[in-house]
Amino acid sequence: MAGSSRICPRCGRSEEEVEFIGPLCKDCYVEVYGVARLPEKAGFVYCQYCGRYKYQGGWNEPSGTIEETLLDYLSIVLTRRLRPIENIVEAWIGDIRLDREFTGPGIYNAYVRVQGRHGRVEVVEEKVVNVKADAAVCPSCTRRITKRGYNAVLQVRSSRGRLSDSLRERVNVFLSENLSGRLAESIIGLEEHREGFDILVDDPSIARMIAAKLRSNFMAKTIETFKLVGRNPDGSRKGRLTISVRIPEIEPGDIILVDGRPYLFLATSRGGNLLLVDLERGREEYMSSDLLWQKGFKPYPGGVELKRYMLISRDKNTTIFLDAESGYQDVVEVPSNSVKIYVDKFTEGREYKVFQAGTKIYVVKDLGDG
Numbered sequence: 600m601a602g603s604s605r606i607c608p609r610c611g612r613s614e615e616e617v618e619f620i621g622p623l624c625k626d627c628y629v630e631v632y633g634v635a636r637l638p639e640k641a642g643f644v645y646c647q648y649c650g651r652y653k654y655q656g657g658w659n660e661p662s663g664t665i666e667e668t669l670l671d672y673l674s675i676v677l678t679r680r681l682r683p684i685e686n687i688v689e690a691w692i693g694d695i696r697l698d699r700e701f702t703g704p705g706i707y708n709a710y711v712r713v714q715g716r717h718g719r720v721e722v723v724e725e726k727v728v729n730v731k732a733d734a735a736v737c738p739s740c741t742r743r744i745t746k747r748g749y750n751a752v753l754q755v756r757s758s759r760g761r762l763s764d765s766l767r768e769r770v771n772v773f774l775s776e777n778l779s780g781r782l783a784e785s786i787i788g789l790e791e792h793r794e795g796f797d798i799l800v801d802d803p804s805i806a807r808m809i810a811a812k813l814r815s816n817f818m819a820k821t822i823e824t825f826k827l828v829g830r831n832p833d834g835s836r837k838g839r840l841t842i843s844v845r846i847p848e849i850e851p852g853d854i855i856l857v858d859g860r861p862y863l864f865l866a867t868s869r870g871g872n873l874l875l876v877d878l879e880r881g882r883e884e885y886m887s888s889d890l891l892w893q894k895g896f897k898p899y900p901g902g903v904e905l906k907r908y909m910l911i912s913r914d915k916n917t918t919i920f921l922d923a924e925s926g927y928q929d930v931v932e933v934p935s936n937s938v939k940i941y942v943d944k945f946t947e948g949r950e951y952k953v954f955q956a957g958t959k960i961y962v963v964k965d966l967g968d969g
């Protein structure tokens with residue numbers, strides 16, 4: 600039985616014990632020849648601010664932490680430069696790990712698992728690649744830090760004197776969730792002002808795109824102006840686009856006066872239309888934000904005709920409230936079909952802001968449990 604079997608001249612094992620590649624067993628083959636050739640060294644240049652890395656002449660998006668980015672980067676460059684040894688028909692990069700935690704610029708050893716196959720025989724080899732990591736500042740972070748090179752400014756303000764913290768927060772969340780890739784990259788910086796904030800943008804056409812998003816999502820009114828700021832090196836006039844973005848300081852549930860009439864603001868629809876309830880006529884209508892700005896609007900003068908009611912009971916016929924402002928002494932009993940509910944939850948024991956117009960009572964805002 601052993602007579603026809605090959606014997607590895609290096610370790611003495613036979614074909615029954617181990618697979619062979621050429622005249623050697625696969626383990627000796629890998630020890631003597633290896634699986635694939637790899638460069639011994641690699642360089643890695645990353646931006647210390649945003650984590651982008653340099654590759655093929657450009658700056659590329661990071662894949663997470665700098666260590667994760669480095670490992671992905673190594674996988675890409677080593678795969679490109681991997682050369683299988685003779686008799687290995689196919690080779691690829693498996694696991695890569697660093698000899699220690701990534702802590703910044705310096706020299707690291709990367710342990711690279713190189714896998715390959717010869718027919719059905721699979722082989723593995725661990726190689727070490729010496730990695731030199733350097734920190735740099737990418738061009739877009741350079742622009743951001745120096746605040747040079749911005750060609751457009753979005754001045755975000757409110758319809759009132761000062762942008763409120765809650766509206767500012769809503770705008771921030773919107774910007775971080777809805778601006779990706781090229782749009783986010785074009786933002787060089789933010790500047791705080793007493794009345795609001797400025798967004799500095801390097802590309803005027805992107806500034807217009809951001810303005811359009813604010814217009815349709817926040818019913819903003821935008822006005823463009825163009826200012827000369829000097830001359831380009833070639834002598835041509837250099838200008839800067841300024842876009843004033845005014846955002847109405849209103850939230851769903853607020854009552855506003857448009858053309859002197861009270862409306863309840865319910866929601867914003869796509870495309871920047873407002874869903875309003877005309878509180879004197881008692882009907883819902885859509886209004887474009889352009890028309891709202893054209894007609895003019897202001898917050899409803901608070902406190903006078905908006906009441907605070909607690910719901911006591913409600914059935915098909917009758918709804919009973921207590922007037923909170925009278926110390927819960929006055930009972931308000933009305934037919935249920937004259938109560939118009941514009942809150943999600945209308946339950947007994949909760950308090951609501953209500954607006955009374957004629958015989959109708961509009962429940963416009965949920966104030967929670969008494």
Ligand SMILES: [Zn+2]
Binds near residue numbers: 609624
């Ligand atoms: Zn052997």
Ligand SMILES: [Zn+2]
Binds near residue numbers: 647648649651738740
């Ligand atoms: Zn950067």
